[in-house]
Amino acid sequence: MVELQEGKSASANTSGRKCSVKEDRFAREFVIDLEKRNAAIRAGYAKKAATAQATRLLGRPWVQERIAELQAALAGRMDLTADGVVKQLMKDHKLAQDAGHHSAAVRATELLGKRLGLWIDRVRTEAELQSDDELA
Known part of the structure; x- marks a missing residue:
C-alpha cells in the first residue's frame, strides 16, 4: 500500500533515492491537476522560475516514480x-x-x-x- 502522508516517500524506488520534502510536495500538487507550473508554485517554488523548476523536477526519476505511486494510489482509491x-x-x-x-x-x-x-x-x-x- 502506498503511504500518502505528506513529506514521506512511500517506498524505496528503483533510482535508490527518495524525494525531498519539497519534491514530494511538488509530486502531490502535480497529481492534482497535472499542471507543472501551478504545482511548482503551490509546492513553494518561486513563480518566476516555476516552469523551469517544474521541468527539472519532472526530469528526475525519483520524482517521476513518486508521481506514479501517488497516481496509482489515487486511482485505486477512486477505482479509476x-x-x-x-x-x-x-x-x-x-x-x-x-x-x-x-x-x-x-x-x-x-x-x-x-x-x-x-x-x-x-x-x-x-x-x-x-x-x-x-x-x-
Whole structure:
C-alpha cells in the first residue's frame, strides 16, 4: 500500500533515492491537476522560475516514480483506470457536442490529447556563451 502522508516517500524506488520534502510536495500538487507550473508554485517554488523548476523536477526519476505511486494510489482509491478515464472523456465530448457546448467539447478533446501524450511542453532557453577569458 502506498503511504500518502505528506513529506514521506512511500517506498524505496528503483533510482535508490527518495524525494525531498519539497519534491514530494511538488509530486502531490502535480497529481492534482497535472499542471507543472501551478504545482511548482503551490509546492513553494518561486513563480518566476516555476516552469523551469517544474521541468527539472519532472526530469528526475525519483520524482517521476513518486508521481506514479501517488497516481496509482489515487486511482485505486477512486477505482479509476486510464482506459476508464479516456472512455469517460470521449462520452463527455459527445454529450457536450450534442448539447452545443463547444467549449466543453474542446476541453474534453484537449484532456484526451493530454492523456494520450499528444501535447509536449516545450521550453525555450537562451544563453550567451562566454569564454573563460570573457568571464574574467
